[in-house]
Amino acid sequence: MNRRLLAAGLLVLLVGLAGCASFLGSDDPDPEELEADGEYDWETPANTTYNVSRSQFQAVIAVENQSNLVVYRTDELGTDEPMSLRALQFRYPNGTVVTANASNLGATTEGQRTNLSLPQEQGQVAFTSPRPNAKRFSIPVFREGSHAVILPPRARVGIPLLSNVNPGNYNTSVADNRMTIRWGNADRGPVVTRYYLQRDLLIFGSVAAVLLVAGVVGGLYYYRQIRTLQAKREEIGLDVEMDDDEFDDGPPPGMR
Incomplete structure (x- = not known):
């Protein structure tokens, strides 16, 4: 009886887990997102180029003698996790561009990595991925060679x-x-760029000027206070210098 109850409980648990997995969906990238429209500049200045905007970035990576490319991201705590992708495309050496609905071009999640399956061992693969709206861009190195990061406007x-x-x-x-920031050869990661906007210089300069003026005004104020205090001390005789001759009666009697 107990064995039957245990077996029934395990069956219910397995069914429940399967239902949860079905409800939550697969961890693999969404096919509709992978097939979404995207426009890329394939004439890139490096083997790996990242075009960074406020809320996302576009990657165009040249591949040679490889049928797949593994990508991932690292969070603020240093933990690797799969990369969210959309608008996955591949460009053949002859200039033909195919999207993720083409055969042999796709993406799967394998643990903490996203594996891109390529239709050919030579060409360029491109994708779009979200990023935090922060003045910092960081990404691991997925292949050796030249790298370029195109910063947002006015960065x-x-x-x-x-x-x-x-x-x-x-x-x-x-x-x-x-x-555009370029590296002739980046073989170790991550590639990190922390940038500022041109308007930040105006704000920073204005704050520095205000602090400088406040420091000068404060210094003059305390200088005047010190001078006023010295004048008052002199008025009441605390700082009046006495002539030593006024109290000098000469040597004791018998020694004059």
């Missing part, structure tokens, strides 16, 4: 207190009010 790096770029040994250029 800049260069001032140490307001920006940071890793790895080092990079160069920058600006076109159409957008700065």
Whole structure:
């Protein structure tokens, strides 16, 4: 009797888990999201290029001699997790572009990674992924070679207190009010760019000017207070210097 109850309980548990899995859906990327429309600039300045905007980024990655590409993201706590993807596309060397509804182009979730299946071992794969609306972009290195990060409009790096770029040994250029950061070879990750907006310089400069003026005014105020206090002390004779001769009666009697 107990065995029958235990078996029935296990059966109910398995059915419940299956129902929950069916309700929550698969962990694999949504096919409709993968097949969504997307426009990419395939003429990229590097083997791996990230076009960063306020709420998302576009990746265009050149592949050679590989039938798949593994991608992922790292959260603020340093934990790896699968990457959310949409508008997955592949460009053949002859310029033909196919979307995720084409055969042999897709994405699956495997643990903490997202595995992209490619239709050919040579070409370019592109996708779009959401990102926090923050002045920082960080992503692991998925393949060795040149990398480029195109910052949002009016975003800049260069001032140490307001920006940071890793790895080092990079160069920058600006076109159409957008700065591009390039690395000749990035073999270790992550690629990190912390940037500022040009208007931040005006705000930072205004705050610095206000603090400077406040410091000067405060210094003058305390200087005047000290001078006033010294004048009052002199009026009541606390700081009057006495001539030593007024109290000098000379040597004791018998020694004069």
